Amino acid sequence: MPIYVNMDVMMARRHVGAGELAEKVGITPANLSILKNNKAKAVRFSTLEALCRELDCQPGDLLEYRPEETDR
Amino acid sequence: MPNPTPSRSGRDKSIALSQFSTLCMGIICLIMVGCGPQLVGWALRDYTGSAALALLRGGLLGLGYLCAALAFATLYNLYRFLGRVQSGAVFVPANVTALWRISWCCAGAAFLCTPAGLLLRLPFVFSLGLCAGFMALIVRVIMNAFRQAVEMKDELDLTV
Numbered sequence: 001m002p003i004y005v006n007m008d009v010m011m012a013r014r015h016v017g018a019g020e021l022a023e024k025v026g027i028t029p030a031n032l033s034i035l036k037n038n039k040a041k042a043v044r045f046s047t048l049e050a051l052c053r054e055l056d057c058q059p060g061d062l063l064e065y066r067p068e069e070t071d072r
Numbered sequence: 073m074p075n076p077t078p079s080r081s082g083r084d085k086s087i088a089l090s091q092f093s094t095l096c097m098g099i100i101c102l103i104m105v106g107c108g109p110q111l112v113g114w115a116l117r118d119y120t121g122s123a124a125l126a127l128l129r130g131g132l133l134g135l136g137y138l139c140a141a142l143a144f145a146t147l148y149n150l151y152r153f154l155g156r157v158q159s160g161a162v163f164v165p166a167n168v169t170a171l172w173r174i175s176w177c178c179a180g181a182a183f184l185c186t187p188a189g190l191l192l193r194l195p196f197v198f199s200l201g202l203c204a205g206f207m208a209l210i211v212r213v214i215m216n217a218f219r220q221a222v223e224m225k226d227e228l229d230l231t232v
């Protein structure tokens with residue numbers, strides 16, 4: 001999946017722990033871990049909105065597109 | 073107006089009944105295997121005086137044993153499938169595999185019975201082969217639906 005979730009950087013900047021953020025956003029720590037480790041296949045707008053609100057950032061600060069390298 | 077979706081306990085009872093029926097079918101199959109020669113004799117009671125009767129009897133008995141093996145494999149997979157459904161694991165890859173095996177067992181029975189029915193000139197064996205082929209087709213359609221559902225569930229599980 002060429003979409004990467006850069007949550008660690010934002011969480012470090014805002015000095016927020018994973019457990020605290022999961023509680024504030026209203027998702028389980030297991031789901032936050034799925035998101036942080038780029039295992040998620042989809043993110044709900046409601047989750048993205050809550051993350052942006054709690055981390056005081058824009059969706060673009062959390063999501064990054066890195067094109068996949070193809071062997072030719 | 074009655075509720076079309078059964079309650080949890082009703083569903084459990086239905087699955088338990090299906091499992092019980094599967095076990096009963098296994099026992100019936102076992103009895104049929106044990107009484108194979110007698111059953112063949114009963115099925116061929118109208119075929120008298122034919123020189124090829126011994127060959128016909130042997131062929132039908134062998135076919136019956138081969139189909140019994142497929143039936144046991146089908147019932148075993150069905151029983152395991154129902155067990156997983158009862159424990160709440162419905163859309164899992166193991167169920168897709170079970171349906172895949174069941175469909176191949178039915179297809180195997182169709183491949184055996186249809187030509188054998190024609191070759192041995194036994195209409196009921198031929199009909200059985202056609203029914204098995206039809207069943208294989210139905211199970212395959214259900215298997216494909218299950219495969220799609222497993223993929224959708226995987227995606228849903230990873231949606232945050």
